Amino acid sequence: MEELLRRLCSAHGVPGQEHEVAGIVAEEAARNMYETRRDALGNVVLTKEGTHPGPSVMLCAHMDEVGAMVRYIDDDGFLYIDPLGSIDTYRLLGQRVIVGTTASGIVEQKEKPNDKKPTFNDLYVDIGASSREDVEREGIRIGTAITRVSPFAPLIGSRFISKAFDNRSGVCVMLEVCRRLDQFPGTVHAVATGQEEVGTRGAHVAAQSVRPDLCIVLDVTFSYDTPQKKEKKDTNVVLGGGPALTLKDDGMILSAPLRAIVEETAKELGIPLQYDISKGKTDAAPVYQSNGGVPTMALLIPLRYMHTGNEIVDMCDLERTVELICALIERSDTITLP
Amino acid sequence: MLGALTELRGISGYEHEVRTFITEQIEPHCDTLTTDSLGNLYAHQDGDGSHVCLLAHMDEVGLMVTGSDEKNGWLTFDTVGGIRDSLLPGTTVRVGPHGHAGVIGLPAVHLQSSTDRKKPLPKEKLRIDVGEAHPSIEIGDMVTFDTPFLRRDDTIYGKAFDDRIGCYCLIELLQERLGVPLTCVFTVQEEVGLRGASVVRSRIECDYAIACEGTFALDHPSLSEEERMPRMGHGPAVTIADRTLIAHTTVLEAIGCAADENDIPYQYKRPLAGGTDAGAFHIGGKGTPSGVIAAPCRYIHSPCAMAKWNDVIHMKELIGATARYLAEGV
Numbered sequence: 001m002e003e004l005l006r007r008l009c010s011a012h013g014v015p016g017q018e019h020e021v022a023g024i025v026a027e028e029a030a031r032n033m034y035e036t037r038r039d040a041l042g043n044v045v046l047t048k049e050g051t052h053p054g055p056s057v058m059l060c061a062h063m064d065e066v067g068a069m070v071r072y073i074d075d076d077g078f079l080y081i082d083p084l085g086s087i088d089t090y091r092l093l094g095q096r097v098i099v100g101t102t103a104s105g106i107v108e109q110k111e112k113p114n115d116k117k118p119t120f121n122d123l124y125v126d127i128g129a130s131s132r133e134d135v136e137r138e139g140i141r142i143g144t145a146i147t148r149v150s151p152f153a154p155l156i157g158s159r160f161i162s163k164a165f166d167n168r169s170g171v172c173v174m175l176e177v178c179r180r181l182d183q184f185p186g187t188v189h190a191v192a193t194g195q196e197e198v199g200t201r202g203a204h205v206a207a208q209s210v211r212p213d214l215c216i217v218l219d220v221t222f223s224y225d226t227p228q229k230k231e232k233k234d235t236n237v238v239l240g241g242g243p244a245l246t247l248k249d250d251g252m253i254l255s256a257p258l259r260a261i262v263e264e265t266a267k268e269l270g271i272p273l274q275y276d277i278s279k280g281k282t283d284a285a286p287v288y289q290s291n292g293g294v295p296t297m298a299l300l301i302p303l304r305y306m307h308t309g310n311e312i313v314d315m316c317d318l319e320r321t322v323e324l325i326c327a328l329i330e331r332s333d334t335i336t337l338p
Numbered sequence: 339m340l341g342a343l344t345e346l347r348g349i350s351g352y353e354h355e356v357r358t359f360i361t362e363q364i365e366p367h368c369d370t371l372t373t374d375s376l377g378n379l380y381a382h383q384d385g386d387g388s389h390v391c392l393l394a395h396m397d398e399v400g401l402m403v404t405g406s407d408e409k410n411g412w413l414t415f416d417t418v419g420g421i422r423d424s425l426l427p428g429t430t431v432r433v434g435p436h437g438h439a440g441v442i443g444l445p446a447v448h449l450q451s452s453t454d455r456k457k458p459l460p461k462e463k464l465r466i467d468v469g470e471a472h473p474s475i476e477i478g479d480m481v482t483f484d485t486p487f488l489r490r491d492d493t494i495y496g497k498a499f500d501d502r503i504g505c506y507c508l509i510e511l512l513q514e515r516l517g518v519p520l521t522c523v524f525t526v527q528e529e530v531g532l533r534g535a536s537v538v539r540s541r542i543e544c545d546y547a548i549a550c551e552g553t554f555a556l557d558h559p560s561l562s563e564e565e566r567m568p569r570m571g572h573g574p575a576v577t578i579a580d581r582t583l584i585a586h587t588t589v590l591e592a593i594g595c596a597a598d599e600n601d602i603p604y605q606y607k608r609p610l611a612g613g614t615d616a617g618a619f620h621i622g623g624k625g626t627p628s629g630v631i632a633a634p635c636r637y638i639h640s641p642c643a644m645a646k647w648n649d650v651i652h653m654k655e656l657i658g659a660t661a662r663y664l665a666e667g668v
Contacts (some may be wrong), residue, residue: 016584040586040625069579071609072564080564082610084579121565142606143578195584205625 001176001318004028005152005160008168012098012147014067014084015198018042021063021171025192028175032182034190041202042194045210046178052185054333058212059177059188059325060203060283061170061219062196065163066307068092068120068146070099073136077129079105081146082120085197089118091308096149103127103138104149148309158315159239165311167196169301169318170218176322181329188329193283200251203283207290214295214332216325217284220313221246221276221300235277239302240314242272243321246298249278251285258297261335265327271320276300299325339363339509340494340650341487343502347432349400349418350527352480353377356396360505360524364512374541378534379524381512387665388545389519391626392511392657393535393615394504395528398497399639401481403433406471413440413466415481419529420639424458429641433468434479440468483641492571492647499635499643501528504550507654516658518665525615532582535615539622546589546664547628549616550657552645553607555634565608568634571646573603574653577630579610582617586627589664593629596659602652607632631657 013021022044026036034046044063050056066085073079079099092107099105105127109118125146129135152162174190181188189210193202196219207215224230225238237244245262247254266273276298288296299321304312348356357379365371370382379396399419406413413433417423431440442464447455466481487496508522521542525534557569568575576593577585597604607630620628633653635645 016579040627041621043625069609072567074564082608084610121562143609198579198584199582201584201621204621205623208622209624 001172002315004175005169005172005318008172009152009162009164012101012145013064014069014145014147015064015195016042017145018063018194021168022192025063025171025175029178032178034178039205039209041205043202043206044192045206046190048188050185050187052333054186055213055335056187056189057329057332058210058215058287059174059190060193060206060215060217060287061174062167062193062202062283063171064194064197065147065166065168066197067148070140070142070144070146072142073132073140075132077127077131077134079125079127079135079140081123081125085307087307089120089123092123093118095309097125098147098149099125099127100138100140100144103140150309155312159312160315161310161312163309163311165303165313166220166306167218169220169303169313173218173301173318173321173325177325177329180322180326184330186329186333196283200281200283200286204286204290207287207294211291212294214335215284215287216328217282217287217296217298218321219282219298219300220303220306221278222306223302223304226304235275237274237276237302239304239312240316241274241302242317243324244274244276244300244302246276246282246284246300249276249280249282251281252288252296252298254297255295258295262297262328265331266324269323269327271324274302340502340506341489341496343506344487344496344498347437347480347482348397349402349480349482350397350530353396353526356505357524360396360509363509367512367515374537376534376537377526378538380542381522381524383512383515383520385516385518385520385665387518388667389521390661390664391521391523391542391544391547392508392661393523393525393538393547393549393619394508394551395501395525395534395615396505397526397529398482398500398502399529400483401431401466403475403477403479403481405477406475408471411468411471413468413475415461415466417461423461425640426461426464427459430484431466431481432484433466433481434475436474438468438472438475439484440466440481443467485642489647494645494647495642497641497643499633499645500552500638503552503633503635503645503650503653506650507550507657510654511658514658516661518662520661528615532613532615532618535618539619543623544626547616547619547626548589548657548660549614549619549628549630550653551614551630551632552635552638552643553612553632554638555636556608558636567608568605570634570636570644571649572605572634574649574656575607575632575634576604577607577632580607580612580614580617580630581610582613583620583628583630585629588627589629592663593631593656593660596663597656600655600659602656602659604656631660
């Protein structure tokens with residue numbers, strides 16, 4: 001899994017420009033005998049039709065990562081940018097970035113560093129150009145993607161650091177589940193969704209075209225087991241503490257019967273389970289309200305420093321999430337759906 | 339005709355006057371013409387190739403009466419759609435179905451201290467003055483800006499450019515008949531959250547969609563050079579991404595090719611600002627590759643906007659050429 005995660009995180013994919021990640025997903029899918037289709041929102045829908053009657057299960061993990069796009073190129077070749085997804089200017093300032101597919105650059109601010117937090121209007125990207133023509137020669141124009149550069153590296157123990165663990169770790173878990181469910185006789189759809197970070201748009205469309213009976217969404221959640229201050233109302237998810245099951249966020253509330261099934265399954269497997277009650281939304285929100293309502297759960301991988309260029313995950317959490325989801329899917333036809 | 343369209347009165351939810359006018363203009367040119375329960379108007383023409391859907395919204399931003407002083411005719415109100423409170427004092431308006439004249443007046447400046455003069459008043463403190471109580475004015479009545487349309491050389495002035503300019507382009511294109519499978523949808527309630535288009539998306543399926551808009555021009559002296567886009571008079575503005583949509587590559591390429599082939603100037607809209615019906619529409623069904631083409635107008639969402647007639651004509655041409663390009667296969 002580590003090698004797959006490294007490949008996924010090293011790929012670039014801001015919302016709407018997820019093709020590099022989509023390529024890796026499609027490659028893995030072909031290896032595991034899944035059919036692949038892409039749609040207008042950039043989703044990659046992997047399908048393996050089952051021979052066994054039973055509910056059709058959809059797995060959902062978004063491919064896109066937060067980033068920025070070029071808004072304006074000035075006469076001296078500096079780039080002005082706007083965010084794609086929720087991204088903190090403090091966390092972008094001073095970061096190395098890739099503009100488009102090849103040009104390296106750094107994010108700087110117009111004013112001298114002071115106490116005031118810069119807005120996106122105060123930032124620019126320097127790619128070493130001397131004129132607008134220099135920039136255009138690189139194929140960079142308005143709308144070109146800007147992605148952070150941060151190499152994937154192991155930390156102490158089973159922990160890793162990289163950009164884009166949100167949500168390549170979810171995509172990685174999903175693909176690993178597909179691989180391990182080789183012998184599963186039911187129908188499984190695995191959707192690597194596009195455009196989650198700008199408002200769960202891909203999942204909205206995926207739900208309507210796949211029309212699943214049951215959906216498991218894979219994403220990440222904040223882990224505050226650090227000196228960083230957390231808000232009192234946030235649940236206390238810790239890194240390495242196992243997958244976190246969303247009970248409630250701004251877009252969904254988990255149904256009690258589904259909660260019981262997940263708890264029971266985790267207990268049988270000896271997998272520690274954490275709970276997530278948080279702000280924001282995941283792909284679960286549009287799916288669970290689609291097609292007259294779809295039983296949907298979100299399993300989240302604990303993550304430190306979300307939406308920064310250096311996120312941290314624990315590989316044990318990914319491994320346990322894979323095991324839990326495999327077990328849930330294997331018993332999906334015994335689940336009486338609420 | 340654009341002038342007549344902008345002078346029609348129709349805030350979100352009250353678009354019937356606009357719908358009636360448009361229906362009269364396009365009825366002879368449509369193969370089918372239908373409406374739905376929210377009031378969206380669907381005009382379809384048959385043809386060969388991929389099915390293209392064009393969207394333009396009929397509603398305009400305005401105010402709504404929330405209460406009245408029965409004796410004197412002072413009306414309290416709320417805004418419908420995004421309008422700055424600071425733009426309201428001094429504005430002349432039309433109230434209710436009969437279009438009673440009114441003014442959002444303030445006590446004389448002579449009585450105001452110099453510090454008060456600098457303070458903006460929130461809309462809750464303002465009243466619409468209709469001179470005397472009118473029994474026919476009721477809570478919920480729509481209030482529209484009272485701005486006549488004016489054209490001087492290439493410059494046009496008026497209210498509701500967002501989005502009667504879009505409606506105008508669609509009417510003209512229906513009358514020209516592009517010969518491709520085309521559904522023009524005149525939507526309702528865009529300004530209060532893309533509500534009409536959210537219904538449209540579950541009622542029609544198409545291969546491509548383009549929202550046709552009157553958008554902001556940002557070439558204002560108060561903004562820095564890099565913020566001044568799009569500019570009035572530099573051709574229609576094409577959206578790369580806004581708050582509700584990331585334009586599909588295929589549609590962006592089609593717009594670019596259609597513009598180049600037909601020598602139509604265009605520019606890009608400032609990314610990530612604003613949202614359109616295409617946002618609500620493109621996530622319907624199995625997903626629709628979508629884009630936005632808009633005329634850059636200064637001062638939209640205010641009593642009087644300004645735009646260039648040539649931008650409107652180029653916008654209409656670019657929409658038509660793009661629809662043909664998409665229908666014929668990219």
